[in-house]
Amino acid sequence: MTNPADSRPIDVHAVLEDPDFRELVRSKNRISFWLSAATMLTFYGFVLLLAWNSDFLAQKWSGSINRGIPLGIGVIIVSWILTGVYVRWANTRYDALVERVKAKIRSAQ
Amino acid sequence: MNTASTIIGQRNNLAIAFFFIFVFVTLCITYWAAKKTKTSSEFYAADRSISGFQNGLALAGDFMSAASFLGIAGYVATGGYDGLIYSVGYLVGWPIVMFLIAEPLRNLGKYTFADVVAYRLHVRPIRTAAAVSSIVTVLLYLIAQMVGAGGLIKLMFGLSYASALFIVGALMILYVLFGGMLATTWVQIIKAVLLLGGATLLVVLILSRFHWNYGELFDAASARYGEAFTRPTVSAKVATSPLDLLSLAIGLMFGTAGLPHILMRFYTVPDAKQARKSVFVATGFIGYFYILTFTIGFGAAVLVGKELISSVGKGGNMAAMLLAERLGGGPLLGFLAAVAFATILAVVAGLTLAGASAISHDLYAGVIKRGQTNEADEVRVAKTATVVLGVLAILLGLLFEKQNVAFLVGLAFAVAASANFPALVLSVFWRKLSTAGAVASIVTGLVVAVVLILLSPTVWRDIFGQQDAIFPWLNPTLISMPCAFAAGIIVSTLKPDAEAEAKFESQKLRTYLGVGAE
Numbered sequence: 273m274t275n276p277a278d279s280r281p282i283d284v285h286a287v288l289e290d291p292d293f294r295e296l297v298r299s300k301n302r303i304s305f306w307l308s309a310a311t312m313l314t315f316y317g318f319v320l321l322l323a324w325n326s327d328f329l330a331q332k333w334s335g336s337i338n339r340g341i342p343l344g345i346g347v348i349i350v351s352w353i354l355t356g357v358y359v360r361w362a363n364t365r366y367d368a369l370v371e372r373v374k375a376k377i378r379s380a381q
Numbered sequence: 382m383n384t385a386s387t388i389i390g391q392r393n394n395l396a397i398a399f400f401f402i403f404v405f406v407t408l409c410i411t412y413w414a415a416k417k418t419k420t421s422s423e424f425y426a427a428d429r430s431i432s433g434f435q436n437g438l439a440l441a442g443d444f445m446s447a448a449s450f451l452g453i454a455g456y457v458a459t460g461g462y463d464g465l466i467y468s469v470g471y472l473v474g475w476p477i478v479m480f481l482i483a484e485p486l487r488n489l490g491k492y493t494f495a496d497v498v499a500y501r502l503h504v505r506p507i508r509t510a511a512a513v514s515s516i517v518t519v520l521l522y523l524i525a526q527m528v529g530a531g532g533l534i535k536l537m538f539g540l541s542y543a544s545a546l547f548i549v550g551a552l553m554i555l556y557v558l559f560g561g562m563l564a565t566t567w568v569q570i571i572k573a574v575l576l577l578g579g580a581t582l583l584v585v586l587i588l589s590r591f592h593w594n595y596g597e598l599f600d601a602a603s604a605r606y607g608e609a610f611t612r613p614t615v616s617a618k619v620a621t622s623p624l625d626l627l628s629l630a631i632g633l634m635f636g637t638a639g640l641p642h643i644l645m646r647f648y649t650v651p652d653a654k655q656a657r658k659s660v661f662v663a664t665g666f667i668g669y670f671y672i673l674t675f676t677i678g679f680g681a682a683v684l685v686g687k688e689l690i691s692s693v694g695k696g697g698n699m700a701a702m703l704l705a706e707r708l709g710g711g712p713l714l715g716f717l718a719a720v721a722f723a724t725i726l727a728v729v730a731g732l733t734l735a736g737a738s739a740i741s742h743d744l745y746a747g748v749i750k751r752g753q754t755n756e757a758d759e760v761r762v763a764k765t766a767t768v769v770l771g772v773l774a775i776l777l778g779l780l781f782e783k784q785n786v787a788f789l790v791g792l793a794f795a796v797a798a799s800a801n802f803p804a805l806v807l808s809v810f811w812r813k814l815s816t817a818g819a820v821a822s823i824v825t826g827l828v829v830a831v832v833l834i835l836l837s838p839t840v841w842r843d844i845f846g847q848q849d850a851i852f853p854w855l856n857p858t859l860i861s862m863p864c865a866f867a868a869g870i871i872v873s874t875l876k877p878d879a880e881a882e883a884k885f886e887s888q889k890l891r892t893y894l895g896v897g898a899e
Binding site: 282284285287288293296297300301303304307308311312314315316318319320322323324326329330334335336337338339340341344345347348349351352354355356358359362363367370373374377 | 462465466468469470472473475476477479480481484595596597599600602603604608611612613614615620623624626627630634654657658660661664665668671672675810886887889890893894895896
């Protein structure tokens with residue numbers, strides 16, 4: 273949009289009313305919300321277990337490794353996987369929607 | 382297996398040689414970067430030329446401090462499971478950065494996170510408030526790093542505390558002053574690779590002693606120190622109650638998403654797509670690193686022994702170094718000591734650059750000159766601010782030498798989570814945020830977090846020497862962050878800003894599409 277050839281201003285309201293743009297905003301906010309909720313659930317679930325029910329975490333898992341160790345490391349790995357889920361979604365779905373809306377803006381100018 | 386001696390504290394020529402190689406390479410990079418660091422976009426943001434993968438490594442470099450490497454390993458080695466809460470807590474903020482912050486920040490801002498908050502609000506009050514909270518966060522973090530650095534270098538290189546601070550301060554000023562963001566980024570990348578490599582090597586050597594079986598390491602730890610050592614518990618030095626632990630967890634998670642030197646890194650990549658890739662890369666490396674530090678802690682407890690670890694460094698800080706000496710002798714110790722030094726340098730350089738940007742871009746260009754300044758002046762102020770902050774860091778390091786500053790990192794995270802994060806999120810997602818509301822949110826978060834820490838056992842009891850702390854928890858964020866959100870929402874409702882609400886629509890175009898992003 274910084275291309276000097278596109279000197280006509282963007283019709284902001286037309287874009288905001290565009291069903292593709294609305295879908296894009298809705299899906300982005302939805303996935304951000306649910307993935308944040310999943311991260312918090314995983315982490316605070318672990319923290320609350322540690323705070324109020326450490327007996328559960330102290331149970332043996334394998335040999336002298338108790339449940340607290342794989343679960344703690346698991347929180348780290350799950351967090352990373354969730355960021356991967358987001359990147360995958362954004363690279364395939366989101367970027368395609370962004371391109372579609374941008375193409376509409378260009379053709380309207 | 383236990384020999385109660387160490388060469389730590391004596392001069393290690395190999396450490397000095399490794400360190401000189403690091404300094405030589407990074408100064409060459411700074412010389413190269415200096416030729417490409419003229420405009421403000423080059424100084425603050427490496428001209429947006431860093432790739433997503435490179436920025437991911439640099440983010441990891443900015444975030445993996447010597448304090449967390451040595452600190453977590455020490456916590457685990459002396460306290461057992463305790464340290465894992467930090468390993469996990471330092472990582473879980475990154476998904477939040479990814480889902481809520483990284484792309485809007487990249488699309489809406491230019492050089493600092495205040496750009497985003499000020500996007501549709503009145504520039505001067507917002508930039509003043511955001512710059513103050515950025516500078517406070519940076520200084521708290523900087524003091525903690527400098528004091529830690531002085532002590533560590535004194536112990537590992539046999540230098541005096543003051544000359545250690547002077548070397549760190551002088552090198553950090555050189556990197557930032559001449560090489561700007563480009564040199565700082567490459568220092569971070571090199572340091573990240575060295576630190577990840579060093580930590581991996583340590584874990585490989587640990588596992589080689591236990592038949593490549595993670596379980597045997599824990600068998601040995603339980604056999605030596607009893608079940609209680611590996612049992613998941615939280616000691617009183619981490620949190621005084623379950624709610625306090627929750628408060629710590631919230632502070633670590635949302636503090637990460639409000640640290641100015643981390644947020645600033647998202648402006649070094651060309652677009653939102655690369656910003657998102659860099660968070661994925663950073664999260665992977667940082668998660669891997671914290672799993673390693675946790676393992677190193679247990680390895681040190683078993684192979685070195687708690688007794689020796691506690692006798693050498695405060696809070697078990699030398700656990701990883703003692704383990705390196707045990708597993709690889711003087712050479713490995715020398716290498717890791719140099720890596721720790723490089724780590725400190727890289728982190729303080731990133732902090733100084735973030736602080737200098739808040740002063741020159743937000744306060745000077747935004748507030749004093751009302752946006753009417755030229756490139757040359759802004760860069761000149763940024764460079765002056767770099768030198769001033771560097772000198773200030775050395776002086777504060779000297780002033781706080783005898784203080785226990787470990788709590789300052791926690792306070793920096795609490796301020797970032799309370800003063801910076803709520804304002805940032807509200808400005809991106811909430812249409813009705815007004816100028817007065819945003820300022821109220823930043824000020825409330827900052828004041829409540831700082832006051833509660835002053836009244837907490839860490840300061841009121843342990844530093845001021847009072848009998849009982851007025852605020853019972855060690856961690857304020859569970860109170861201060863909701864206060865900041867509440868202040869933002871209530872004040873915005875009482876003092877609405879129709880103009881800002883109207884601009885939210887066009888802001889949305891830029892937030893979601895990147896239309897008009899710089």
